[in-house]
Amino acid sequence: QVQLVESGGGVVQPGRSLRLSCAASGFTFSSYGMHWVRQAPGRGLEWVAVLAYGGHNEYYANSVKGRFTISRDNAKNTLYLQMNSLRAEDTAFYFCAKDHGVNGDRGIDNWGQGTLVTVSS
Amino acid sequence: DIQMTQSPSSLSASVGDRVTITCRASRGISNYLAWFQQKPGEAPKSLIFAASTLQSGVPSRFSGSGSETDFTLTISNLQPEDFATYYCQQYDRYPPSFGPGTKVDIK
Numbered sequence: 001q002v003q004l005v006e007s008g009g010g011v012v013q014p015g016r017s018l019r020l021s022c023a024a025s026g027f028t029f030s031s032y033g034m035h036w037v038r039q040a041p042g043r044g045l046e047w048v049a050v051l052a053y054g055g056h057n058e059y060y061a062n063s064v065k066g067r068f069t070i071s072r073d074n075a076k077n078t079l080y081l082q083m084n085s086l087r088a089e090d091t092a093f094y095f096c097a098k099d100h101g102v103n104g105d106r107g108i109d110n111w112g113q114g115t116l117v118t119v120s121s
Numbered sequence: 122d123i124q125m126t127q128s129p130s131s132l133s134a135s136v137g138d139r140v141t142i143t144c145r146a147s148r149g150i151s152n153y154l155a156w157f158q159q160k161p162g163e164a165p166k167s168l169i170f171a172a173s174t175l176q177s178g179v180p181s182r183f184s185g186s187g188s189e190t191d192f193t194l195t196i197s198n199l200q201p202e203d204f205a206t207y208y209c210q211q212y213d214r215y216p217p218s219f220g221p222g223t224k225v226d227i228k
Contacts, residue, residue: 045208047218095164111167
């Protein structure tokens with residue numbers, strides 16, 4: 001069965017960087033688009049970024065564009081989110097999610113359990 | 122960007138009830154609409170994609186309908202495990218956007 005396991009969350013000071021990882025198993029990782037979605041504590045879901053199966057097409061939410069970078073290593077079945085210039089408003093649970101389609105535009109079908117990022121001095 | 126709204130924001134229902142949640146898009150999105158369920162302290166779970174197609178393993182008491190701007194999620198014969206928050210999401214245009222959620226709790 002599909003498994004997505006995020007890691008790399010923690011407490012970080014404003015302006016610093018953090019890299020999240022998502023280890024995928026149970027499916028052919030290199031054949032699917034992948035997303036990052038976040039949720040501030042007690043708030044709703046916010047889409048963050050998507051990356052196509054081959055790593056060639058990526059899109060970002062306006063709130064993170066220019067600061068966050070999504071990438072993948074298909075040989076390691078791993079998705080990443082490099083987060084730079086972190087702000088207090090980036091504090092959230094970050095979920096990795098698999099798409100139905102190759103380009104990440106056919107809807108999410110599986111989610112990881114999430115990792116918490118806290119931006120605080 | 123496409124804005125998604127949901128109504129109601131919360132509702133109280135009893136086991137066995139039929140529940141309907143509405144989701145509206147600020148512009149037409151064809152059928153590029155998904156529904157997710159989230160319980161407290163848990164990750165979201167995918168229920169429906171393409172407006173009406175159930176994800177594998179989702180009970181048939183869940184159903185979705187609609188197109189373009191108006192969509193509904195219906196839960197017939199509400200079960201104890203269905204008390205949760207439900208989100209819709211459009212994925213027709215970037216950025217994909219979620220509705221604010223509808224919390225279904227026990228009456």
